[in-house]
Amino acid sequence: LEDVADRAAPQEADVPPTAKHKRVKVIPRQQNVESLHRNVAVRADEKTPQKLSLSKEDDKSFLDPPAANLEDSPGELGKPVILPKDMSPEMKKAVDDGWTKNAFNQYVSDLISVRRSLPDPRDAWCKDSALYLSNLPKTDVIICFHNEAWSVLIRTVHSVLDRSPPELIGEIILVDDFSDMPHLKKQLEDYFASYPKVKIVRGPQREGLIRARLLGAEYAKSPVITYLDSHCECAEGWLEPLLDRIARNSTTVVCPVIDVIDDTTLEFHYRDSSGVNVGGFDWNLQFSWHAVPEREKKRHNSTSEPVYSPTMAGGLFSIDRKFFERLGTYDSGFDIWGGENLELSFKTWMCGGTLEIVPCSHVGHIFRKRSPYKWRTGVNVLKKNSVRLAEVWMDDYAKYYYQRIGMDKGDFGDVSERKKLREDLQCKSFKWYLDNVYPELFIPGDAVANGEIRNINTNMCIDTPKTGEEDPVGVYECHGQGGHQYWMFSKTGEIRRDQACLDYAGKDVILFGCHGSKGNQFWTYHENTKLLHHGSSGKCLAINESKDKLIMEECDASHLRQHWMLENYDSS
Numbered sequence: 394l395e396d397v398a399d400r401a402a403p404q405e406a407d408v409p410p411t412a413k414h415k416r417v418k419v420i421p422r423q424q425n426v427e428s429l430h431r432n433v434a435v436r437a438d439e440k441t442p443q444k445l446s447l448s449k450e451d452d453k454s455f456l457d458p459p460a461a462n463l464e465d466s467p468g469e470l471g472k473p474v475i476l477p478k479d480m481s482p483e484m485k486k487a488v489d490d491g492w493t494k495n496a497f498n499q500y501v502s503d504l505i506s507v508r509r510s511l512p513d514p515r516d517a518w519c520k521d522s523a524l525y526l527s528n529l530p531k532t533d534v535i536i537c538f539h540n541e542a543w544s545v546l547i548r549t550v551h552s553v554l555d556r557s558p559p560e561l562i563g564e565i566i567l568v569d570d571f572s573d574m575p576h577l578k579k580q581l582e583d584y585f586a587s588y589p590k591v592k593i594v595r596g597p598q599r600e601g602l603i604r605a606r607l608l609g610a611e612y613a614k615s616p617v618i619t620y621l622d623s624h625c626e627c628a629e630g631w632l633e634p635l636l637d638r639i640a641r642n643s644t645t646v647v648c649p650v651i652d653v654i655d656d657t658t659l660e661f662h663y664r665d666s667s668g669v670n671v672g673g674f675d676w677n678l679q680f681s682w683h684a685v686p687e688r689e690k691k692r693h694n695s696t697s698e699p700v701y702s703p704t705m706a707g708g709l710f711s712i713d714r715k716f717f718e719r720l721g722t723y724d725s726g727f728d729i730w731g732g733e734n735l736e737l738s739f740k741t742w743m744c745g746g747t748l749e750i751v752p753c754s755h756v757g758h759i760f761r762k763r764s765p766y767k768w769r770t771g772v773n774v775l776k777k778n779s780v781r782l783a784e785v786w787m788d789d790y791a792k793y794y795y796q797r798i799g800m801d802k803g804d805f806g807d808v809s810e811r812k813k814l815r816e817d818l819q820c821k822s823f824k825w826y827l828d829n830v831y832p833e834l835f836i837p838g839d840a841v842a843n844g845e846i847r848n849i850n851t852n853m854c855i856d857t858p859k860t861g862e863e864d865p866v867g868v869y870e871c872h873g874q875g876g877h878q879y880w881m882f883s884k885t886g887e888i889r890r891d892q893a894c895l896d897y898a899g900k901d902v903i904l905f906g907c908h909g910s911k912g913n914q915f916w917t918y919h920e921n922t923k924l925l926h927h928g929s930s931g932k933c934l935a936i937n938e939s940k941d942k943l944i945m946e947e948c949d950a951s952h953l954r955q956h957w958m959l960e961n962y963d964s965s
């Protein structure tokens with residue numbers, strides 16, 4: 394058993410949304426609807442040993458930086474590289490292999506210079522050097538990797554070296570989290586032998602990204618630590634705006650804007666400051682992106698100014714080393730992947746710091762649709778990490794996460810030291826954090842009901858694995874495990890899960906991003922008749938004859954198929 398299903402969703406949510414909405418009548422409050430509906434993908438089968446394709450991984454000459462950045466070389470200026478449709482079988486195989494191993498188009502990456510040029514994504518506002526303190530602190534840059542593609546990893550490092558003022562970079566610490574791909578062995582040392590700032594640290598066993606980051610931090614000596622994923626490209630001027638914030642206040646933790654490097658074409662898509670998003674999360678403890686809230690916009694004169702963010706995506710940030718240590722770095726009980734971004738976000742805010750996204754700082758990242766590497770077997774890693782997070786930092790609110798996992802916390806190990814850390818630091822409550830930092834988050838406890846919605850006569854429950862826009866909602870035998878059958882009935886008449894609301898516009902009952910304007914998302918429950926009445930259509934929710942679908946029909950309390958029971962319903 395591998396915890397594959399848990400893996401895909403948070404990663405999907407990591408892809409910043411674009412603001413496009415199909416139906417005009419809807420005014421979305423938050424822009425992350427698209428990111429929610431993307432689906433679970435399957436992990437690559439890594440049981441077969443890694444074989445190098447006919448790629449250039451062995452041929453180092455290919456990777457030598459070009460003498461000059463020829464604008465017409467593939468991928469220069471961040472342009473997309475599009476492969477021909479009529480590939481030879483050999484080439485097609487090489488392309489497919491690259492995808493299998495990396496979950497992005499390695500073949501295309503290999504065609505692009507490891508020192509390619511990028512467009513300058515900054516607003517004019519950012520380029521005034523008087524904005525930044527002149528005496529900025531140095532940073533070490535820690536890049537952890539597990540079986541990363543050669544060209545992508547090397548390009549990450551070059552982008553740091555080429556686009557940072559040298560005096561601001563202490564060391565670049567590459568932490569190998571027990572990779573077994575042959576190109577990541579001696580070849581890596583050889584390649585960087587002539588780069589004194591690049592240090593390679595090898596983990597003795599597979600640790601996962603969290604403990605790999607901690608291992609890297611042990612080698613850090615500069616006043617600031619900057620973490621990057623191993624498939625990033627730093628853009629012009631990315632570093633100074635980050636360090637400036639920390640120089641002004643060492644408790645400020647900062648993230649660049651994460652631009653999207655297309656997984657297929659390696660195109661560098663940057664978003665200008667008006668499109669900047671901030672981080673949030675849902676009660677499944679998954680990270681999500683949101684438009685900058687109005688209250689935050691009001692604090693600024695320019696969209697280029699750093700904005701408060703309730704959470705960080707996780708991979709790309711700078712933090713004062715001493716402050717990081719004071720916060721207890723990461724919980725080293727977190728395995729492989731996930732949850733550490735929320736841990737650091739919560740405690741930054743709750744223990745006296747602030748978390749910002751800095752629109753002048755841009756770093757590209759290849760967002761993948763699935764995880765290419767092996768996770769632990771037999772353990773639900775993400776759930777374990779999330780339970781540790783909830784136990785230590787979320788006070789009473791942890792229960793909302795537990796409801797989502799059917800109250801089954803599993804074995805999450807010992808968290809007493811982390812609790813002690815929180816106490817020693819005298820951190821604020823999670824309620825303080827929600828009220829002051831993330832007031833936009835819907836609190837399940839504010840709902841009139843939460844849990845399953847059961848069709849009384851059939852014992853079928855409203856159930857959908859989908860979380861996003863325009864997905865028809867189905868039914869399934871009630872299982873009492875939360876998950877896809879967990880719903881909240883809000884005081885304002887929404888039936889919702891996270892940002893998605895049950896919505897009826899005349900055809901199917903679907904999930905659509907909650908818009909807060911009632912209409913197609915307005916439901917009332919009548920405890921005595923058990924009817925779920927829909928606002929704009931006047932119809933009632935029912936289950937179809939074959940018991941596999943939700944339908945809407947004229948309300949008639951004598952039809953048992955229209956009778957519903959809402960869990961934890963509180964009519965007061």
Ligand code: UD2
Nearest residue numbers: 404537538539570601602605622623706707708729730731
């Ligand atoms: C996002 C973050 C990632 C991390 C994760 C939650 C961004 C852009 N990315 O997922 O940094 O916070 O959420 O945990 O914010 N790695 C190891 N050992 C492992 C697994 C991964 O060293 O066992 C490395 C991997 O090579 C990469 C980094 O850790 O450099 C993050 O992994 P990812 O890219 O698979 O995570 P991502 O971007 O989906």
Ligand code: MN
Nearest residue numbers: 622708758759
């Ligand atoms: Mn990543």
